[in-house]
Amino acid sequence: LRLKPPVPLPAWKSQPIVTQKIPNAGPIADLLQRKAYSSSFNRQLRHPSWVLEHITKETLIRGEGVDRSKSRFQEDKDIPEKFRAKLLDYVRSGYDRGHMAPAADAKTTQETLNETFLLTNIAPQVGNGFNRDYWAHFEEFCRRLVTNEEFKDVYVFTGPAYLPKKDETDQKFYVKYEIIGNPPNIAVPTHFFKVILATKDDPSKPEGELHALGAFLLPNDRISNTTPLQTFDVPLDALERVTGLTFFDQAIKDSSIHLCKVSKCILVA
Amino acid sequence: LRLKPPVPLPAWKSQPIVTQKIPNAGPIADLLQRKAYSSSFNRQLRHPSWVLEHITKETLIRGEGVDRSKSRFQEDKDIPEKFRAKLLDYVRSGYDRGHMAPAADAKTTQETLNETFLLTNIAPQVGNGFNRDYWAHFEEFCRRLVTNEEFKDVYVFTGPAYLPKKDETDQKFYVKYEIIGNPPNIAVPTHFFKVILATKDDPSKPEGELHALGAFLLPNDRISNTTPLQTFDVPLDALERVTGLTFFDQAIKDSSIHLCKVSKCILVA
Ligand SMILES: [Mg+2]
Numbered sequence: 001l002r003l004k005p006p007v008p009l010p011a012w013k014s015q016p017i018v019t020q021k022i023p024n025a026g027p028i029a030d031l032l033q034r035k036a037y038s039s040s041f042n043r044q045l046r047h048p049s050w051v052l053e054h055i056t057k058e059t060l061i062r063g064e065g066v067d068r069s070k071s072r073f074q075e076d077k078d079i080p081e082k083f084r085a086k087l088l089d090y091v092r093s094g095y096d097r098g099h100m101a102p103a104a105d106a107k108t109t110q111e112t113l114n115e116t117f118l119l120t121n122i123a124p125q126v127g128n129g130f131n132r133d134y135w136a137h138f139e140e141f142c143r144r145l146v147t148n149e150e151f152k153d154v155y156v157f158t159g160p161a162y163l164p165k166k167d168e169t170d171q172k173f174y175v176k177y178e179i180i181g182n183p184p185n186i187a188v189p190t191h192f193f194k195v196i197l198a199t200k201d202d203p204s205k206p207e208g209e210l211h212a213l214g215a216f217l218l219p220n221d222r223i224s225n226t227t228p229l230q231t232f233d234v235p236l237d238a239l240e241r242v243t244g245l246t247f248f249d250q251a252i253k254d255s256s257i258h259l260c261k262v263s264k265c266i267l268v269a
Numbered sequence: 270l271r272l273k274p275p276v277p278l279p280a281w282k283s284q285p286i287v288t289q290k291i292p293n294a295g296p297i298a299d300l301l302q303r304k305a306y307s308s309s310f311n312r313q314l315r316h317p318s319w320v321l322e323h324i325t326k327e328t329l330i331r332g333e334g335v336d337r338s339k340s341r342f343q344e345d346k347d348i349p350e351k352f353r354a355k356l357l358d359y360v361r362s363g364y365d366r367g368h369m370a371p372a373a374d375a376k377t378t379q380e381t382l383n384e385t386f387l388l389t390n391i392a393p394q395v396g397n398g399f400n401r402d403y404w405a406h407f408e409e410f411c412r413r414l415v416t417n418e419e420f421k422d423v424y425v426f427t428g429p430a431y432l433p434k435k436d437e438t439d440q441k442f443y444v445k446y447e448i449i450g451n452p453p454n455i456a457v458p459t460h461f462f463k464v465i466l467a468t469k470d471d472p473s474k475p476e477g478e479l480h481a482l483g484a485f486l487l488p489n490d491r492i493s494n495t496t497p498l499q500t501f502d503v504p505l506d507a508l509e510r511v512t513g514l515t516f517f518d519q520a521i522k523d524s525s526i527h528l529c530k531v532s533k534c535i536l537v538a
């Protein structure tokens with residue numbers, strides 16, 4: 001098996017130590033551009049680092065004959081075999097294959113729907129009380145920003161996170177997570193985030209556009225449907241620190257108001 | 270504080286969803302090119318993913334007046350403040366600030382030596398029995414490949430790793446690691462690796478060069494000096510799987526023999 005060449009880095013070749021002979025060892029963040037989303041795959045944890053969708057009224061229209069029962073979860077051949085998430089890893093793991101970009105957001109064609117079943121759009125999620133319940137309502141909340149609240153463009157980053165917990169006996173912070181598969185292959189996130197940027201026309205704002213931004217971080221665990229969404233509202237800066245990611249550029253952050261100031265941040269169960 | 274722009278990706282702009290408005294969220298693997306090493310920083314774990322050195326007889330010569338006591342550990346301003354490892358994080362953590370590229374490999378000038386004290390070359394290591402003992406002897410072993418075993422060029426990747434352990438009560442695999450700092454900031458690796466490529470002239474080999482390759486994975490823990498180095502010898506493929514990294518290209522892997530076949534893989538304590 002011949003490995004993919006690593007991502008070329010412009011400054012690389014001219015440097016003293018690292019040469020073409022010794023290429024960049026990575027980590028390579030495989031960037032996968034699908035029709036209905038973009039995804040950045042984490043080769044160490046074997047799930048995406050984030051998945052980005054752009055939701056509009058148009059992308060939510062169901063195409064004729066598009067049918068979820070025709071879609072199958074599938075391994076992603078764009079990832080080298082060595083780092084790939086496998087269907088077998090999930091079998092009897094106790095976890096759902098949780099969509100990052102939800103299937104329900106990608107019904108325009110059978111192809112866009114099928115893409116959401118690639119394991120590069122999937123991470124292990126608690127099924128009952130989370131993926132099949134609270135998290136699903138949260139996904140619906142994102143769609144309602146377009147269908148019920150008149151936002152024009154909604155950009156959503158969805159992804160896993162790993163949070164430390166204080167051990168009460170030694171007062172130290174530890175991160176602990178399961179790895180599923182045998183041999184162990186896919187990490188089970190302790191949390192999942194969504195960062196939502198919703199825009200609509202507003203002539204009173206700079207560039208005539210209102211930017212509403214919200215970041216939410218939920219435990220990968222049963223959550224009661226009565227828990228207010230705002231319980232999981234976190235400063236974007238804190239989410240960036242814990243994930244190591246940088247969502248949106250500073251200009252967008254500076255020009256945004258909090259999503260829950262212009263939207264009722266309420267889930268419909 | 271204005272954030273650094275994310276790494277530009279050639280295919281990025283022309284794609285349907287991700288636009289210049291929504292740049293690549295990362296993870297950005299900050300590539301730091303120093304005089305004595307190259308390093309790739311992990312913004313989530315706040316330590317390098319790997320550090321690469323190229324050791325030769327020349328790089329091991331101590332420059333006049335070069336003195337370790339003049340070097341100070343220092344935060345690396347090349348990393349955005351939000352993702353930076355801090356000197357304070359290590360204070361009273363119980364862990365050493367462990368060099369990935371060893372200070373002793375970079376004595377040619379005070380500048381090269383000082384560079385190894387940047388926190389982008391550092392990760393938390395157990396002090397007694399590891400950083401100050403077994404690991405230090407392992408570092409010396411790498412230098413001896415050049416000084417005592419006549420290898421011409423020695424390339425060493427050094428970095429942290431996180432290994433799962435089987436829980437004997439539920440038979441599941443878990444990764445668990447501490448995070449030091451308050452608020453918690455820097456992850457404490459469960460293991461450290463070195464991947465060593467040592468080359469020398471050999472007219473009987475393709476391109477006239479013998480390639481010797483070894484991968485070693487050691488627990489971040491006390492190790493008795495009587496433990497043979499070969500205890501920690503791992504298949505390079507297994508190390509790549511667990512770290513998500515890709516060391517060297519396939520041609521180099523294919524043309525290499527195991528380091529311990531041409532070198533006595535023995536540490537001198
Ligand atoms: Mg789901």
Ligand SMILES: [Mg+2]
Binds near residue numbers: 367368371400401
């Ligand atoms: Mg050391």
